[in-house]
Amino acid sequence: xxxxDALPPFVRERLRALLLERSHALVLGFDxxxxxxxxxxxxxxxxxxxxxxxxxxxxxxDLFVGIDVxxxxxxxxxxxxxxxxxxxxxxxxxxxFHLLLLDADEARATQRSQQQLANEAVLAGHAxxxxxxxxxxxxxxxxxxxxxxxxxxxxxxxxxxxMSHEFRTPLTSAFGHLRLLEQQLPPGESxxxxxxxxxxxxxxxxxxxxLLEYGRGEAGGGLLYPTDIDLDALLADCEAMFCPLAVAKxxxxxxxxxxxxxxxxxxxxxxLRQIVINLLSNAxxxxxxxxxxxxxRWADARLHVEVSDTGIGIAPEFQARVFHPFNSGAQSxxxxxxxxxxxxxxxxxxMQGTLALQSELGVGTRxxxxxxxxxxxxxxxxxxxxxxxxxxxxxxxxxSRLLEVAFEGIGLDVRVVGEAAAAIExxxxxxxxxxxxxxxxxxxxxxxxxxxxxxxxxxxxxxxLSANASADARDAALRAGxxxxxxxxxxxxxxxxxxxxxLARE
Amino acid sequence: xxxxxxxxCMLGDFGVGKTSLVSRFVRSTxxxxxxxxxxxxxxxKEVARPGRDPTKLVLWDIAGRNAIDSVSANYLRxxxxxxxxxxxxxxxxxxxxxxxxxxxxxxLPNAFAVLAINKFDLLDRWEIAPPTLTQLRRAMxxxxxxxxxxxxxEEAFAAIVAGLDP
Numbered sequence: 001x002x003x004x005d006a007l008p009p010f011v012r013e014r015l016r017a018l019l020l021e022r023s024h025a026l027v028l029g030f031d032x033x034x035x036x037x038x039x040x041x042x043x044x045x046x047x048x049x050x051x052x053x054x055x056x057x058x059x060x061x062d063l064f065v066g067i068d069v070x071x072x073x074x075x076x077x078x079x080x081x082x083x084x085x086x087x088x089x090x091x092x093x094x095x096x097f098h099l100l101l102l103d104a105d106e107a108r109a110t111q112r113s114q115q116q117l118a119n120e121a122v123l124a125g126h127a128x129x130x131x132x133x134x135x136x137x138x139x140x141x142x143x144x145x146x147x148x149x150x151x152x153x154x155x156x157x158x159x160x161x162x163m164s165h166e167f168r169t170p171l172t173s174a175f176g177h178l179r180l181l182e183q184q185l186p187p188g189e190s191x192x193x194x195x196x197x198x199x200x201x202x203x204x205x206x207x208x209x210x211l212l213e214y215g216r217g218e219a220g221g222g223l224l225y226p227t228d229i230d231l232d233a234l235l236a237d238c239e240a241m242f243c244p245l246a247v248a249k250x251x252x253x254x255x256x257x258x259x260x261x262x263x264x265x266x267x268x269x270x271x272l273r274q275i276v277i278n279l280l281s282n283a284x285x286x287x288x289x290x291x292x293x294x295x296x297r298w299a300d301a302r303l304h305v306e307v308s309d310t311g312i313g314i315a316p317e318f319q320a321r322v323f324h325p326f327n328s329g330a331q332s333x334x335x336x337x338x339x340x341x342x343x344x345x346x347x348x349x350x351m352q353g354t355l356a357l358q359s360e361l362g363v364g365t366r367x368x369x370x371x372x373x374x375x376x377x378x379x380x381x382x383x384x385x386x387x388x389x390x391x392x393x394x395x396x397x398x399x400s401r402l403l404e405v406a407f408e409g410i411g412l413d414v415r416v417v418g419e420a421a422a423a424i425e426x427x428x429x430x431x432x433x434x435x436x437x438x439x440x441x442x443x444x445x446x447x448x449x450x451x452x453x454x455x456x457x458x459x460x461x462x463x464x465l466s467a468n469a470s471a472d473a474r475d476a477a478l479r480a481g482x483x484x485x486x487x488x489x490x491x492x493x494x495x496x497x498x499x500x501x502x503l504a505r506e
Numbered sequence: 507x508x509x510x511x512x513x514x515c516m517l518g519d520f521g522v523g524k525t526s527l528v529s530r531f532v533r534s535t536x537x538x539x540x541x542x543x544x545x546x547x548x549x550x551k552e553v554a555r556p557g558r559d560p561t562k563l564v565l566w567d568i569a570g571r572n573a574i575d576s577v578s579a580n581y582l583r584x585x586x587x588x589x590x591x592x593x594x595x596x597x598x599x600x601x602x603x604x605x606x607x608x609x610x611x612x613x614l615p616n617a618f619a620v621l622a623i624n625k626f627d628l629l630d631r632w633e634i635a636p637p638t639l640t641q642l643r644r645a646m647x648x649x650x651x652x653x654x655x656x657x658x659x660e661e662a663f664a665a666i667v668a669g670l671d672p
Contacts, residue, residue: 059550062511062550064584065512065564065584066513066585074580075546075581076577078545078546079543079546079548108544108545111544112541112544115520115542115544116540116541119521119540122520123521
């Protein structure tokens with residue numbers, strides 16, 4: 001604190017003048033009843049009209065409600081009605097008192113800017129922590145949703161795998177026994193009844209495959225099993241299946257085959273048939289007069305498939321939609337599930353082919369496919385008998401009997417075991433040349449059994465059979481130690497070819 | 507009981523809406539721009555009393571703090587009532603409000619107090635749960651207020667007037 005008395009008089013006087021000027025000091029003298037007696041200083045700065053000060057005086061009086069004005073009082077940083085901030089001092093003077101008002105605007109502005117920053121930082125910190133909490137909650141909820149979706153997806157996959165097994169196991173038995181019956185007839189006489197059974201089984205199989213293919217979803221990555229394809233047989237089967245339908249609708253059905261490549265085409269036969277049958281079924285459904293034509297052309301290792309009709313056609317705005325699943329509104333008068341064309345597109349993509357659609361409303365529709373043939377498999381002497389022992393591990397008696405017949409047919413000695421544990425013992429005691437394992441066995445899974453065998457030194461060939469057509473199941477089997485993986489229903493020609501290939505590799 | 511005027515002090519942590527509540531009550535205005543209060547703002551409003559002459563409330567809007575320091579204690583002198591304010595969207599502001607109330611009670615044992623939980627218009631962001639308010643209501647008068655929308659504001663000040671003049 002400066003000692004004013006020690007200052008030279010002219011300095012003291014100058015300092016006093018400066019302080020009074022800068023503080024805009026105002027002194028008001030009051031009687032005890034708040035009657036204004038005197039006023040000194042910058043009244044205008046403080047919003048006080050010296051001619052009519054009553055309103056401002058009342059506001060100042062409010063500051064001392066409940067307070068004894070007989071004592072000195074100090075109220076810093078008071079914002080008055082004019083928006084200015086003042087320090088207010090009450091100075092008791094016997095019965096009367098004085099109010100001293102000093103400008104605090106500048107000090108307030110400084111304090112406010114510091115306080116504002118600090119408070120806003122705290123408020124922002126709070127908002128930030130709340131936002132982080134909210135994000136954390138969202139992330140947790142997404143994790144929960146993902147877990148639920150994964151669980152639902154796992155359930156869906158399990159359901160599809162189960163249904164796949166349920167469909168394929170009886171179809172294996174039916175196809176196998178049909179083959180046995182056909183073999184018992186003289187060559188060339190397979191019989192109308194058996195042909196009808198085969199057609200119906202094939203159709204049922206195609207329907208089941210459509211549903212399963214849809215259920216597998218886009219990410220299912222269905223497997224391709226290329227085999228040599230007899231295009232004449234495919235054409236004949238299509239004629240046998242669709243001619244009766246065409247006759248019933250007074251349509252002409254023509255199926256043609258043109259071949260300018262001498263090699264044998266190789267495709268996944270089930271999927272190729274599924275494509276052709278779906279396209280023909282669609283054409284038959286939407287054609288009410290005229291014709292339906294299937295044209296196959298094998299050239300430059302590519303299969304060109306064209307299915308055309310003189311049906312109702314598809315309006316341009318619906319042409320993209322016909323490849324979406326459950327598109328039953330895309331073609332007027334449609335009654336199907338709307339799955340067929342979406343599955344055709346998916347299968348064509350799996351086979352790395354192209355698919356084009358041309359259609360004109362009221363004129364007809366043409367689907368054009370271009371499918372590259374698969375590479376030829378290592379050559380094996382299909383006719384030559386093979387020798388050695390094959391151990392078949394299969395708990396389904398019907399299927400094991402069919403496998404027995406098939407392997408005996410190519411010259412192998414066959415032993416059948418119904419349980420995995422027993423099969424491991426037999427295989428280790430007397431290693432067979434070929435082990436054929438069913439994936440689903442009563443005691444151990446085929447994968448577990450194969451893994452144990454490999455872990456105990458079995459080095460022979462292992463072929464895994466399963467009704468599960470998923471890529472996951474195949475990968476699991478191959479990782480466990482299987483050499484090949486085939487799905488049911490068993491294509492016996494393919495089975496024989498694979499068996500020969502594995503034995504030749506040994 | 508005196509006919510007034512009565513000094514009413516607004517107490518609460520910073521940013522809870524004390525200035526906005528006064529502005530809503532006295533001028534029926536609201537600004538969503540946050541402007542910190544330095545020191546104290548003094549306003550007044552004449553209020554009606556059922557069956558009695560109107561009285562005047564002198565409202566001391568004291569800068570937000572979570573505890574009472576010597577300056578705030580000075581501002582509280584002569585207060586008849588306290589409007590303790592918390593922000594429903596910040597649970598910590600309720601703890602601060604209750605702490606302020608306890609400290610103020612030591613200085614003003616006879617002051618009538620009402621608790622306003624402000625920002626009711628932001629209810630979806632509230633951190634103060636209904637059971638907490640139920641518990642508080644057993645001990646004091648509590649209002650959910652919104653200076654932005656106006657809800658509960660008149661009621662809170664009316665409760666103060668009623669509490670001052672039983």
